[in-house]
Amino acid sequence: xxxxxxxxxxxxxxxxxxxxxxxxxxxxxxxxxxxxxxxxxxxxxxxxxxxxxxxxxxxxxxxxxxxxxxxxxxxxxxxxxxxxxxxxxxxxxxxxxxxxxxxxxxxxxxxxxxxxxxxxxxxxxxxxxxxxxxxxxxxxxxxxxxxxxxxxxxxxxxxxxxxxxxxxxxxxxxxxxxxxxxxxxxxxxxxxxxxxxxxxxxxxxxxxxxxxxxxxxxxxxxxxxxxxxxxxxxxxxxxxxxxxxxxxxxxxxxxxxxxxxxxxxxxxxxxxxxxxxxxxxxxxxxxxxxxxxxxxxxxxxxxxxxxxxxxxxxxxxxxxxxxxxxxxxxxxxxxxxxxxxxxxxxxxxxxxxxxxxxxxxxxxxxxxxxxxxxxxxxxxxxxxxxxxxxxxxxxxxxxxxxxxxxxxxxxxxxxxxxxxxxxxxxxxxxxxxxxxxxxxxxxxxxxxxxxxxxxxxxxxxxxxxxxxxxxxxxxxxxxxxxxxxxxxxx
Amino acid sequence: xxxxxxxxxxxxxxxxxxxxxxxxxxxxxxxxxxxxxxxxxxxxxxxxxxxxxxxxxxxxxxxxxxxxxxxxxxxxxxxxxxxxxxxxxxxxxxxxxxxxxxxxxxxxxxxxxxxxxxxxxxxxxxxxxxxxxxxxxxxxxxxxxxxxxxxxxxxxxxxxxxxxxxxxxxxxxxxxxxxxxxxxxxxxxxxxxxxxxxxxxxxxxxxxxxxxxxxxxxxxxxxxxxxxxxxxxxxxxxxxxxxx
Numbered sequence: 096x097x098x099x100x101x102x103x104x105x106x107x108x109x110x111x112x113x114x115x116x117x118x119x120x121x122x123x124x125x126x127x128x129x130x131x132x133x134x135x136x137x138x139x140x141x142x143x144x145x146x147x148x149x150x151x152x153x154x155x156x157x158x159x160x161x162x163x164x165x166x167x168x169x170x171x172x173x174x175x176x177x178x179x180x181x182x183x184x185x186x187x188x189x190x191x192x193x194x195x196x197x198x199x200x201x202x203x204x205x206x207x208x209x210x211x212x213x214x215x216x217x218x219x220x221x222x223x224x225x226x227x228x229x230x231x232x233x234x235x236x237x238x239x240x241x242x243x244x245x246x247x248x249x250x251x252x253x254x255x256x257x258x259x260x261x262x263x264x265x266x267x268x269x270x271x272x273x274x275x276x277x278x279x280x281x282x283x284x285x286x287x288x289x290x291x292x293x294x295x296x297x298x299x300x301x302x303x304x305x306x307x308x309x310x311x312x313x314x315x316x317x318x319x320x321x322x323x324x325x326x327x328x329x330x331x332x333x334x335x336x337x338x339x340x341x342x343x344x345x346x347x348x349x350x351x352x353x354x355x356x357x358x359x360x361x362x363x364x365x366x367x368x369x370x371x372x373x374x375x376x377x378x379x380x381x382x383x384x385x386x387x388x389x390x391x392x393x394x395x396x397x398x399x400x401x402x403x404x405x406x407x408x409x410x411x412x413x414x415x416x417x418x419x420x421x422x423x424x425x426x427x428x429x430x431x432x433x434x435x436x437x438x439x440x441x442x443x444x445x446x447x448x449x450x451x452x453x454x455x456x457x458x459x460x461x462x463x464x465x466x467x468x469x470x471x472x473x474x475x476x477x478x479x480x481x482x483x484x485x486x487x488x489x490x491x492x493x494x495x496x497x498x499x500x501x502x503x504x505x506x507x508x509x510x511x512x513x514x515x516x517x518x519x520x521x522x523x524x525x526x527x528x529x530x531x532x533x534x535x536x537x538x539x540x541x542x543x544x545x546x547x548x549x550x551x552x553x554x555x556x557x558x559x560x561x562x563x564x565x566x567x568x569x570x571x572x573x574x575x576x577x578x579x580x581x582x583x584x585x
Numbered sequence: 586x587x588x589x590x591x592x593x594x595x596x597x598x599x600x601x602x603x604x605x606x607x608x609x610x611x612x613x614x615x616x617x618x619x620x621x622x623x624x625x626x627x628x629x630x631x632x633x634x635x636x637x638x639x640x641x642x643x644x645x646x647x648x649x650x651x652x653x654x655x656x657x658x659x660x661x662x663x664x665x666x667x668x669x670x671x672x673x674x675x676x677x678x679x680x681x682x683x684x685x686x687x688x689x690x691x692x693x694x695x696x697x698x699x700x701x702x703x704x705x706x707x708x709x710x711x712x713x714x715x716x717x718x719x720x721x722x723x724x725x726x727x728x729x730x731x732x733x734x735x736x737x738x739x740x741x742x743x744x745x746x747x748x749x750x751x752x753x754x755x756x757x758x759x760x761x762x763x764x765x766x767x768x769x770x771x772x773x774x775x776x777x778x779x780x781x782x783x784x785x786x787x788x789x790x791x792x793x794x795x796x797x798x799x800x801x802x803x804x805x806x807x808x809x810x811x812x813x814x815x816x817x818x819x820x821x822x823x824x825x826x827x828x829x
Contacts, residue, residue: 337674337714353684357670364672364714428668431633433657433685500672501716575637582667 100200128209132216139220143228155225155238155296160289164270166245171266173210173253175370188324198320202313205250214246230296237302241295244305251312255319350435354442361421362414365500368421371413375450378409379458382472386464396541399468400532400548403475404483404525406458410450411479415487416494418443419570423497423581430574436567440488444559447484451476467541474545474552478528481552485562486524492569495580527551586611587632587738587770591641594627594794602627602794604641609787611646611737612767614760616785616802617774618810623791625774626664629742632772633662645738658686661736663727663744671716675708675726678715679733686734693733700729703755720747728756739763741773745780753780760784778814782807 146154187197205211222239226232256262276282294301342356362368385402405412414421419439422429429439455476462469528548535544570577589607593600602624609615617625630636632643634650642649645656662668670678683693697709707722715723724747731739744760745753761784763769775781781788782802790798790813798813800806 336712337717338712339674339676353681357673357681360677361672425667425670427633427635427664428670430635431657431660431662431668432682575635578635 104204131213135213135216136220139217140224142217142221143224147228155230156289156293158221159292159296160285162242162292163285163288164274166249167266167270169210169214169246170249170253170256171270173249174256174262174266176210184324185326188326194321194324195317198317198324201320202251202254202316205254206247208250211247211250214243218242234296234299237299238293238296241302241305242292244302244309248305248309248312251309251316254316348442348445351438351442351445354439355445358421358442358446361500367498367500368414371417372410375409375411375413375454378413379406379454381409382406382458382461382468386461386468396536396544397529397533399471400475400478400528400544401525403471403473404479404528405475406461406472407451407454407476408479408483409454411447411483411487414450415443415447415484416491417496417498418488418491419577420491420494420496420498420581421500424500426578426581430578436570437563440563440566443488444484447487448480451479451484470545474548475528477549478552478555482527482555483524485555485559485566489562489566489569492566492573495573495577497581497583586644586646587772588644589628589641590644592628592631592638592643593640594624594631594636595639600794602631604628604794604796607789607796609770609772611770614763614771614784614786615773616781616788617772617791618776618778618781618788619774619791620814622793624794625791626742627794628791629662629664629740629772629774632740633660633664635664656738659737660740661686661731661733661738662740662742663724663731664740664742666723666727668727668730669715669723672714674714675711675718678726679730682730682733686736688734696733697729700732703729703752703759705752705755721749721752724748725752732759735769737768737770739769739771741771743774743776745775745777753777757784778807778810782810 142158143154146152146157150157184197184201218239222235225235273282273284277284295305340360342359345352345355345359348355362372382402382405385398419426419429455473458472459469461472528551531547531551532544535541535547587607587609589604591606592602592604594602601622617628619625627636631638632645632650634643634654634656638651642651644650645660648656650656670681673681679693679697680690683689683696688696701709704725708718708725715726718726724744728741728744731741744756748756757780760771760773763771764786773781773785786802788798788800788802788806788810789796790800790810798809800809
């Protein structure tokens with residue numbers, strides 16, 4: 096029986112559309128996996144020396160203290176990306192398998208997920224280094240075991256968290272509050288949790304606690320799924336209660352308002368687009384790396400404009416580059432309805448402009464780092480609106496990956512989105528403003544640099560209609576290919 | 586008037602549709618029948634310029650559909666769920682289509698009044714997005730949306746499939762109403778021979794991409810179609826003895 100399960104699994108992996116699409120994608124996926132593995136391993140191996148020799152601290156103690164954040168962060172990532180493979184269970188229900196077997200199989204399947212394996216690449220080298228530096232081997236192993244059991248507990252906790260919408264906000268809030276409290280030295284939670292994790296080393300048999308917890312969680316998960324293995328219970332997809340909205344205030348935009356209203360509903364009501372918005376929100380804080388002087392490599396003056404482009408352009412890049420893929424699920428409707436491409440494009444453009452303005456306002460906290468920093472951000476915003484807004488739409492016209500709005504799959508980038516044309520269009524988006532600024536900055540003064548970027552942004556407006564004509568043409572010539580590509584789901 | 590001229594569609598050397606000539610006059614209620622893979626959906630997709638013809642062309646009221654987009658204002662269609670926007674409520678979807686066709690919210694509300702019976706209280710005012718509706722209810726929304734804004738050409742692919750019996754009768758009534766409107770051409774495809782013979786004034790049978798029958802509907806049509814589609818099976822049955 097297990098044989099059947101495995102062969103099904105094997106086929107579903109190697110025959111999935113995303114896997115079999117193209118060689119480039121496979122290679123890229125391989126590289127990303129290798130990169131992650133390499134970083135984790137190097138980090139694991141080097142962590143000990145970094146902490147012991149550079150910081151003169153006890154490595155085990157430090158790692159144990161950070162661990163609480165590590166675990167919560169892990170849970171957060173799982174919540175966003177790891178999914179219970181419910182869909183694959185349905186066809187098994189009608190077949191002569193015992194229900195218990197199906198549940199065991201599905202749960203064990205998550206055990207081998209990437210999210211669980213990856214941690215080994217950090218902790219195994221770290222533990223090896225610990226042992227080679229005279230730590231007690233048996234105790235290091237129990238420590239490792241304890242941590243890994245907790246990571247696996249996360250795995251099963253995540254299964255229950257799926258669909259609890261409030262989770263993300265609550266956890267993020269907690270992290271931010273605790274992080275700030277710790278940063279300012281008011282309250283340090285790691286002082287209390289660190290020793291707990293260190294117990295696994297100090298008192299080896301305490302490792303039984305997480306093992307027991309894991310077993311309990313497994314059986315709770317098992318009985319929960321066993322009981323809910325019905326199409327209308329555990330296997331049902333969650334239905335949101337629909338709330339109709341008018342958004343009549345958008346009518347002032349005239350003929351494009353009908354699309355704008357739709358786009359706003361699209362963003363609000365779909366998981367994938369919400370993730371994009373969330374990511375673009377995170378982009379706002381990207382500038383902190385540059386302006387706080389946190390990283391030395393980013394101290395060169397031209398980096399400022401680079402940062403500014405990203406701070407205000409998060410939504411532009413994460414949403415804009417996938418127009419028209421956002422509408423892929425109902426593209427045949429859009430193509431046969433009474434729609435003018437120009438209005439459709441204009442609506443998306445306005446959306447990008449509005450988002451850029453909103454992020455610029457949200458980014459006012461950068462004034463804390465000086466007026467000049469905020470000036471850079473405003474300059475970046477002007478360039479984003481003037482040039483990048485239509486450049487991303489142009490690049491998007493060549494992207495033919497359908498987007499499944501209801502899942503987060505591929506929300507963190509899609510290899511197919513990177514073809515030669517979109518890469519070429521990256522140049523004016525990022526490189527040009529940096530070069531312009533550098534030209535002004537190093538010849539006369541920083542303000543000439545800003546002025547050059549702003550002028551280019553304003554000049555960009557002049558080419559908006561030209562670029563839109565070009566995009567419209569792309570839409571028309573690629574129409575049938577796009578329709579066919581969007582038909583191939585997942 | 587819809588004119589199909591030397592139209593063909595080939596996929597990797599496989600001819601899936603090949604129609605030399607087909608003319609559908611204005612005001613006709615036109616039915617398309619054929620087994621799976623006969624080319625019904627391919628023909629409708631070509632009419633809507635969703636796929637490219639391998640040869641020939643389609644003219645919709647003198648507009649060649651793959652050359653100009655001027656057919657869009659007077660043509661409406663419901664082919665499958667890719668014509669629905671999943672994250673909208675049914676009302677929002679109707680308003681969206683209405684706005685595209687120059688109708689404001691009030692106009693759409695007035696329009697929807699006539700379809701209350703058809704919706705049977707299951708569509709409007711509910712707390713569900715289109716993606717969460719059952720297949721049958723999704724279909725009801727799609728079909729009614731295709732009627733918004735007085736289109737002159739309405740294309741419905743298998744409108745009866747997935748509908749409950751009562752709704753099938755209501756839909757037949759709705760389609761028959763278009764008989765009184767000489768300007769409105771309705772094209773439907775169906776597997777249900779009884780329904781098509783009842784509502785359509787003319788029926789074309791497709792087989793392996795070719796038109797094999799073109800019938801003006803009469804009393805005898807149903808019998809004729811039934812004979813046509815059961816012929817193969819009957820001749821097979823004559824050869825193979827049925828084991829009980």
